[in-house]
Amino acid sequence: MDKIYIVVTMDVEPPTADTHPTATGPDNWEDSEKFIRGYADRAGEFGCPVSSFIHPEVTVAQGDLFNELGEKGHCVEGLHLHPWKFRDGKYKAHFGGLSENDMRAAISECISMWQGGMGRRPLYFRPGTFSANDNMYKVLVDLGFRGGSCSIPGRIWPRMNAIWTGAEPDPHRPHPIFRQLVGDLEFANMPVSVDFSERTVTKGSNWQKVDESAASSPDDNTVSGHRDMRPDWSDADAAFYKRTAGNIVEQLMARAPAIPTLNVITHNDNDFTDPEDRVCKNFMMALKEMTDACKSRGIEPVGATVADVCDMVLAEPVKMKPFVYA
Numbered sequence: 185m186d187k188i189y190i191v192v193t194m195d196v197e198p199p200t201a202d203t204h205p206t207a208t209g210p211d212n213w214e215d216s217e218k219f220i221r222g223y224a225d226r227a228g229e230f231g232c233p234v235s236s237f238i239h240p241e242v243t244v245a246q247g248d249l250f251n252e253l254g255e256k257g258h259c260v261e262g263l264h265l266h267p268w269k270f271r272d273g274k275y276k277a278h279f280g281g282l283s284e285n286d287m288r289a290a291i292s293e294c295i296s297m298w299q300g301g302m303g304r305r306p307l308y309f310r311p312g313t314f315s316a317n318d319n320m321y322k323v324l325v326d327l328g329f330r331g332g333s334c335s336i337p338g339r340i341w342p343r344m345n346a347i348w349t350g351a352e353p354d355p356h357r358p359h360p361i362f363r364q365l366v367g368d369l370e371f372a373n374m375p376v377s378v379d380f381s382e383r384t385v386t387k388g389s390n391w392q393k394v395d396e397s398a399a400s401s402p403d404d405n406t407v408s409g410h411r412d413m414r415p416d417w418s419d420a421d422a423a424f425y426k427r428t429a430g431n432i433v434e435q436l437m438a439r440a441p442a443i444p445t446l447n448v449i450t451h452n453d454n455d456f457t458d459p460e461d462r463v464c465k466n467f468m469m470a471l472k473e474m475t476d477a478c479k480s481r482g483i484e485p486v487g488a489t490v491a492d493v494c495d496m497v498l499a500e501p502v503k504m505k506p507f508v509y510a
């Protein structure tokens with residue numbers, strides 16, 4: 185393996201004043217712009233463009249900002265959706281809790297609003313909290329999406345309808361019927377990169393570790409999953425990022441996928457312009473450790489976007505496994 189693609193992504197949420205006080209997102213639009221620009225600047229220091237998945241309302245308020253970032257080489261063709269946050273709150277569900285018809289309706293409405301804000305249609309998708317069911321990919325293909333970052337292998341978060349046990353870990357065409365498997369759809373999915381050597385139980389999206397025995401009942405808000413390189417972890421330090429980046433790269437080398445990719449995620453709710461901000465500090469450590477983990481193993485880290493990765497996946501031959509009895 186001579187190179188690994190580093191894909192830095194951001195889920196761009198509307199301000200919490202417009203959604204819910206405990207939801208992800210900035211307090212207001214001014215902070216949102218500041219944090220988005222800061223994140224792009226920090227990633228740029230490591231040669232990485234940012235791939236944004238943008239909630240539709242944000243395109244209406246900040247379409248010019250994203251079009252400007254697009255002209256600078258960032259990927260701004262991504263749609264992000266938490267159905268319950270969208271518009272008038274008609275969809276009282278997480279994405280994976282929607283019926284196929286409601287998925288179609290909600291995404292169609294999103295495309296329309298997103299197109300109004302950006303002047304063109306979205307091409308890539310990421311569901312809020314990776315909430316999904318088996319209808320997702322075929323609905324996305326039908327509605328004209330060519331790819332996305334729709335999965336986080338190993339996550340078990342029943343309350344959010346986000347269950348990804350056994351999911352394919354590397355960029356691939358998904359299966360039309362069974363979302364965890366490699367398939368033959370004209371769509372490229374780029375999973376979040378995780379460290380399979382560790383499983384952690386956290387409480388909701390505060391990313392605070394809790395006792396394993398608290399996992400994982402649909403009645404509470406515990407999340408069981410593998411660690412990834414997100415800067416949000418509240419218990420992370422330099423040693424964590426070094427260990428996790430090293431483990432992810434070692435596991436990538438062992439799997440040797442056609443398109444080795446290290447995909448990292450966060451949201452627009454921390455001040456990435458402030459070097460003293462905890463999450464900004466974590467992000468700088470994550471970027472350094474991801475690039476160092478490659479270089480120290482003789483691998484070149486190459487900044488890329490979700491669009492670049494999707495181009496490569498769709499250029500590969502179809503790899504769906506044939507049916508076997510047993």
Ligand SMILES: [Zn+2]
Pocket residue numbers: 195197208264266311312313
């Ligand atoms: Zn989100």
